[in-house]
Amino acid sequence: MDADTIARLIEQGLPGSKAHVQGDDGVHFEALVVCEAFRGKLPLARHRMVYATLGDLMGGAIHALALRTVTPDEAA
Template identity: 45%
Template sequence: MAMPAAEIERLILAAFPDARVEIKDLAGDGDHYSATVVSSAFRGKSRVQQHQMVYGALKGQMGGALHALALQTAAAPE
Protein backbone atom coordinates (compact mmCIF):
# COMPACT_ATOMS: atom_id res chain seq x y z
CA MET A 1 0.00 0.00 0.00
CA ALA A 2 1.46 3.33 -1.09
CA MET A 3 1.70 6.43 1.07
CA PRO A 4 0.54 9.74 -0.43
CA ALA A 5 3.04 12.60 -0.50
CA ALA A 6 0.57 14.73 1.46
CA GLU A 7 0.68 12.23 4.34
CA ILE A 8 4.47 12.30 4.44
CA GLU A 9 4.36 16.09 4.55
CA ARG A 10 1.67 16.06 7.26
CA LEU A 11 3.71 13.75 9.50
CA ILE A 12 6.87 15.82 9.06
CA LEU A 13 5.06 19.10 9.73
CA ALA A 14 3.41 17.63 12.83
CA ALA A 15 6.89 17.00 14.25
CA PHE A 16 8.53 20.16 12.86
CA PRO A 17 5.86 22.89 12.54
CA ASP A 18 8.35 25.48 11.26
CA ALA A 19 9.72 23.20 8.54
CA ARG A 20 9.85 23.87 4.85
CA VAL A 21 9.06 20.53 3.24
CA GLU A 22 9.31 19.55 -0.41
CA ILE A 23 8.23 16.05 -1.44
CA LYS A 24 8.76 14.57 -4.91
CA ASP A 25 7.41 11.24 -6.15
CA LEU A 26 10.46 9.84 -7.92
CA ALA A 27 8.86 6.89 -9.72
CA GLY A 28 5.21 7.92 -9.93
CA ASP A 29 4.26 4.87 -7.88
CA GLY A 30 3.68 6.44 -4.45
CA ASP A 31 6.46 4.29 -2.97
CA HIS A 32 9.66 6.11 -3.91
CA TYR A 33 10.00 9.72 -2.78
CA SER A 34 12.60 12.37 -2.19
CA ALA A 35 12.10 14.85 0.61
CA THR A 36 13.87 18.07 1.46
CA VAL A 37 13.23 19.25 5.00
CA VAL A 38 14.58 22.52 6.43
CA SER A 39 13.85 23.21 10.09
CA SER A 40 15.29 25.17 13.00
CA ALA A 41 15.01 21.94 15.02
CA PHE A 42 18.05 20.66 13.12
CA ARG A 43 20.41 23.37 14.40
CA GLY A 44 23.45 21.85 16.07
CA LYS A 45 22.52 18.33 14.92
CA SER A 46 24.62 16.14 12.65
CA ARG A 47 23.20 15.05 9.31
CA VAL A 48 22.63 11.57 10.73
CA GLN A 49 20.75 13.00 13.72
CA GLN A 50 18.64 15.17 11.42
CA HIS A 51 17.68 12.16 9.31
CA GLN A 52 16.90 10.10 12.41
CA MET A 53 14.59 12.89 13.58
CA VAL A 54 12.70 12.85 10.27
CA TYR A 55 12.45 9.05 10.24
CA GLY A 56 11.09 9.26 13.79
CA ALA A 57 8.46 11.73 12.61
CA LEU A 58 7.32 9.17 10.03
CA LYS A 59 6.23 6.91 12.89
CA GLY A 60 7.51 3.58 11.60
CA GLN A 61 6.16 3.96 8.06
CA MET A 62 9.60 3.49 6.45
CA GLY A 63 9.88 0.03 4.97
CA GLY A 64 6.11 -0.44 5.21
CA ALA A 65 3.72 1.98 3.53
CA LEU A 66 6.74 4.08 2.53
CA HIS A 67 9.25 1.96 0.64
CA ALA A 68 12.02 4.47 -0.15
CA LEU A 69 12.79 8.04 0.85
CA ALA A 70 15.82 9.95 -0.42
CA LEU A 71 16.23 12.53 2.32
CA GLN A 72 17.96 15.90 2.38
CA THR A 73 17.88 17.97 5.55
CA ALA A 74 19.25 21.32 6.63
CA ALA A 75 18.97 23.64 9.59
CA ALA A 76 16.93 26.76 8.95
CA PRO A 77 18.90 29.98 9.36
CA GLU A 78 18.32 31.90 12.56
Protein backbone atom coordinates in the same frame (compact mmCIF):
# COMPACT_ATOMS: atom_id res chain seq x y z
CA MET B 1 0.97 6.70 0.50
CA ASP B 2 1.34 10.06 -1.18
CA ALA B 3 3.82 12.93 -0.99
CA ASP B 4 1.36 15.38 0.59
CA THR B 5 0.61 13.01 3.46
CA ILE B 6 4.30 12.45 4.14
CA ALA B 7 4.98 16.20 4.13
CA ARG B 8 2.09 16.77 6.55
CA LEU B 9 3.34 14.05 8.94
CA ILE B 10 6.87 15.48 8.94
CA GLU B 11 5.61 19.03 9.55
CA GLN B 12 3.36 17.85 12.39
CA GLY B 13 6.19 15.87 13.98
CA LEU B 14 8.76 18.67 13.66
CA PRO B 15 6.98 21.90 14.68
CA GLY B 16 8.06 24.87 12.61
CA SER B 17 9.47 22.70 9.83
CA LYS B 18 8.66 22.92 6.14
CA ALA B 19 8.75 19.71 4.10
CA HIS B 20 8.76 19.47 0.32
CA VAL B 21 8.18 15.85 -0.72
CA GLN B 22 8.18 14.36 -4.21
CA GLY B 23 7.47 10.87 -5.46
CA ASP B 24 5.12 9.44 -8.02
CA ASP B 25 5.23 5.67 -7.57
CA GLY B 26 3.68 5.58 -4.09
CA VAL B 27 6.64 3.96 -2.29
CA HIS B 28 9.82 5.88 -3.25
CA PHE B 29 10.08 9.53 -2.20
CA GLU B 30 12.51 12.43 -1.96
CA ALA B 31 12.17 15.14 0.67
CA LEU B 32 13.72 18.49 1.47
CA VAL B 33 13.05 19.31 5.11
CA VAL B 34 13.89 22.76 6.48
CA CYS B 35 13.85 22.99 10.26
CA GLU B 36 15.51 25.21 12.86
CA ALA B 37 15.73 22.19 15.21
CA PHE B 38 18.41 20.74 12.90
CA ARG B 39 20.87 23.46 13.94
CA GLY B 40 24.02 21.94 15.45
CA LYS B 41 23.04 18.39 14.54
CA LEU B 42 24.90 16.04 12.20
CA PRO B 43 23.08 14.70 9.12
CA LEU B 44 22.43 11.28 10.68
CA ALA B 45 20.74 12.87 13.71
CA ARG B 46 18.66 15.08 11.42
CA HIS B 47 17.53 12.07 9.39
CA ARG B 48 16.61 10.18 12.54
CA MET B 49 14.46 13.13 13.61
CA VAL B 50 12.56 12.95 10.32
CA TYR B 51 12.23 9.15 10.41
CA ALA B 52 10.79 9.41 13.93
CA THR B 53 7.92 11.52 12.58
CA LEU B 54 7.00 8.72 10.17
CA GLY B 55 7.28 5.80 12.60
CA ASP B 56 6.23 2.42 11.25
CA LEU B 57 5.50 3.84 7.79
CA MET B 58 9.23 3.67 7.10
CA GLY B 59 10.02 0.29 5.58
CA GLY B 60 6.30 -0.35 5.13
CA ALA B 61 4.12 2.09 3.20
CA ILE B 62 7.24 4.16 2.52
CA HIS B 63 9.85 1.87 0.98
CA ALA B 64 12.50 4.56 0.45
CA LEU B 65 12.87 8.20 1.45
CA ALA B 66 15.86 10.19 0.21
CA LEU B 67 16.38 13.13 2.56
CA ARG B 68 17.99 16.53 2.37
CA THR B 69 17.77 18.15 5.81
CA VAL B 70 18.79 21.79 6.30
CA THR B 71 18.34 24.68 8.70
CA PRO B 72 16.63 27.84 7.42
CA ASP B 73 20.06 29.51 7.13
CA GLU B 74 21.43 26.60 5.09
CA ALA B 75 18.38 26.73 2.80
CA ALA B 76 18.86 30.44 2.05
